[in-house]
Amino acid sequence: MTTSTGTLYVVATPIGNLQDITPRALEVLRSVALIAAEDTRHSARLMQHFGIATPMTACHDHNERDKGERLVARLLAGDDLALISDAGTPLISDPGYHLVRQAREAGVRVSPLPGACALIAALSAAGLPSDRFAFEGFLPAKAHGRRQRLQDLASEQRTWMIYEAPHRLLECLDDMREILGGERRVVLARELTKTFETLRNAPLTELADWVRGDSDQQRGECVLVVEGAPAPAVDAVSAEAERVLDALLHELPVKQAARLAAQITGERKNQLYQLALQRGEQRD
Template identity: 60%
Template structure:
């Protein structure tokens, strides 16, 4: 394999756990480029060493991407080929890198994907939820208020929803999701995908939270949470009506908020507010 004479930015997926998912093409590309831009060089270096890759590493993360993207593009324009990787999986999926990719494309540099593992797609493929239409939301805000606001904004969404979550927030996330979407809404929690302790649990949101709360082992690792969409039109209207009502009720009397929310969304007024 020979890389093109002109500089190319290769966006290279790395394993999310199982090293057997590292493609031969990805390994060869990383051996041949002039340098590898990595989110955390401390995590990427051991992976490269496993495959005999001694290409120089450049740290590229949220705090320095704007600063060094221009210098990297100069190298690309001059004819060097570079690679971009993240800590695990496909770059730019809830990871830095889009500024570099955009700058390279604006400079006329070829940007080429070397595809591979992505946790959200791996989870979707085994979840048993509708996969023809889905919405990926990544990590929600760490603070409870911001997280609930984002969930409320998605209450009427009919597509399958996918989220990333960390071990120290998974119970809070599931609790908030059950409160917003309803404890009976079907969901899947995929944990440590492709790794030794991989588990995929499914069931109603409320039951899933209770199950994970009772098993400390299920609270460890990296999570993808998938939540079934709002379903039929009436369910979607009701979910959206509740979201709008909650916002309006912060500033208006409950009866007025319910009347306006019903007019705006088509949701039944009595289902939003118990008053007459």
């Protein structure tokens, strides 16, 4: 008789307000054989609040690789398990990646239970473009590494987001102002869904000065949502090249039209490609 494998449920938990947990998450947490938690002491409060008596085991950055083997063995034996982090969606700058990978490599079903996620909550309320965005997690803790990463991000045209520890928030904002410029808009999303929730959208100079002047803003969980860099200006091309490009765009995809226009006119392909993209945006 063959025993079917269990399922590893990746369960999002509240980032602040306990009422943000989903009914399905509560059902799964009650029904699984074991909950793998980032910090069992922290999660015990959540379980106590909802009357969940399921056993828990610690699964965090320091033991995940070794613990994962034992958890996968239980899954292969037929037990259903749940993976949770201290708050929000596991694996999003939280432990869980190694366990999920090991489970999938072993042929175990992994099922996500969506819910609270600080970066998505911040983005949804930031008022910055959200059709395309990037998430950078935590920047390096040391100043040199942080500034290097910010230099790499300075020309990113999409909205981008980071998590930052409260005791490094002001240093990070000062570095951002120096590297990105004081006019770049940033949203500080702090203590989301909690009593002292803050969402402040301002140019970096104003935001850094505001945080420096209010020590309460240097406490709690922080997400920074950063306005993307402006698109580089397209160098002028000849009127003849524009005419050729426009004719080709009526018949061909953007990349192919730009390449052929460059061959015909001798203009640079990258310039024509950027111009073609602008033509498409104008038509939209």
